[in-house]
Amino acid sequence: MADQLIRATAADGGIRAVGVITTRLTEAARMRHRLSYVATAALGRTMAGGLLLASNMKQPQSRVNIRFNGDGPLGGILVDAGLDGTVRxxxxxxxxxxxxxxxxxxxxxxxxxxxxxxxxVRDVGYGYPYSSTVEIVSGEVGDDLSHYLVTSEQTPSALLLGVFVGAEGVTAAGGLLLQVMPKAERDEALISLLESRVGALKGFTPLLQAGKTLPQIFEELLGDLDLQILPESQMVQFHCGCTFQRVLGALKMLGEDELQDMIEKDDGAEATCHFCGQVYQASSEELAQLIGDLRREKQEARS
Structure with a gap:
């Protein structure tokens, strides 16, 4: 089943639903970063969550940045996801x-x-990004992102995230986001019904492993509530925008002395992108070119 994101509404627009399948992109991340089983699950859940959070933004260039800074041995988790369906x-x-x-x-x-x-951090594509900070409530990712939605965005939400990874790699991954929109926030019966149905689920990946598609999952949860599935499905993928030119730009910011030291001690430089694991090699000649650029820029600034 292809990695994709599908949107829907129910209860006459009172419920917003988004589902995403991220099996292949989670496997791509596992291989790129050589992730352990538990690291694969943690990063995979966060990437699916990032895509779900980004799905309600408006501008094409909008992005969501999610960072977990917990006290566990995994250290931090950093995910960048966009409305365009890319995530890293x-x-x-x-x-x-x-x-x-x-x-x-x-x-x-x-x-x-x-x-x-x-x-x-929500970057809506113009102006200053919106940032929020909440305490971690469980470290299970889904609980914490749900807590964020309720406390920071004041939106009653249910978020299911899952990753199934075994010896053969990632075989199921994705998530489901259900939100009660402002027009239905006072409908306590609707909220209670939604909570009971979500609570009856045993997770998201078991649904995928049972062969359920996103439309089928929506139908079982919301089919009797005037479910309207939007016809367009969006492809999602693991994608990083790093390039060699960007690496050279970052190296240039180190300054002449540091670049010269790299030339003399290492005969070049090696840089690895944290987001995708891509390794870039810069030769001593390319570093010397950067030094030359810096010197010219200084001369032009003085003249």
Whole structure:
């Protein structure tokens, strides 16, 4: 099943629903970063969550930045997701592995940590980005992003995220976001019904493993509530916009002395993109060119 995002409404526009399948892009991240099982689950859930949060933005260039800074051994998680369906991310310690939790599942909460902070930055494509900070409530990612939506955006929300990874890699990953819109926020019966149906689910990945498609999942949850599935499905993918030219630009910011030191000691420079793991090599000649550019710029500034 292709990685994709689908939107829908229900209850005469009182409920907004978004579903995303991220199996292939989560596997791509696992391979790029050589992630352990629990790191794959943590990053995969956060990437799916990022795509779901970005899905309600307006400008084509809008993006959401999610950062977990917990007290667990995994360290930080950083994910960047866009309305255009692209997402990238990494964890500080991709090799960390933990025993299963009390339920026999991957201990994402233990890896991320049960205390710390979740930072969410929304770049709407113009002006200053909007940033919010909330405390981590469980480290399970889905609970924490739901907490963010309720406390920072004051939107009653249910968020299901899941990643199933085994010896053969990632075989199911994605998420589901259900939100009660302002026109229905006072409909307590509708909110209670929605909570009971979401609470009856045993997770998101079991639905995918059972062969359910996103429209089928929506139909089972909201089919009797005037469900309207938008006809356009959006492809989503792991994508990083790093380039060699951007790397050279970053190296240039180090200044002449540091660049000269790299030439003399290392005969060049090596840079690795944290988001995608791509390794870039800059030769001593290319570093010398940067030094020349810096000197010319200084001369022009003086004249």
């Amino acid at each position: 991310g990494y964890v500080d310690h991709p090799e960390i592995e933990l025993p299963p939790n009390a339920l026999g599942k991957l201990d994402v909460g233990g890896a991320v940590g049960h205390s710390g902070y979740l930072y969410v």
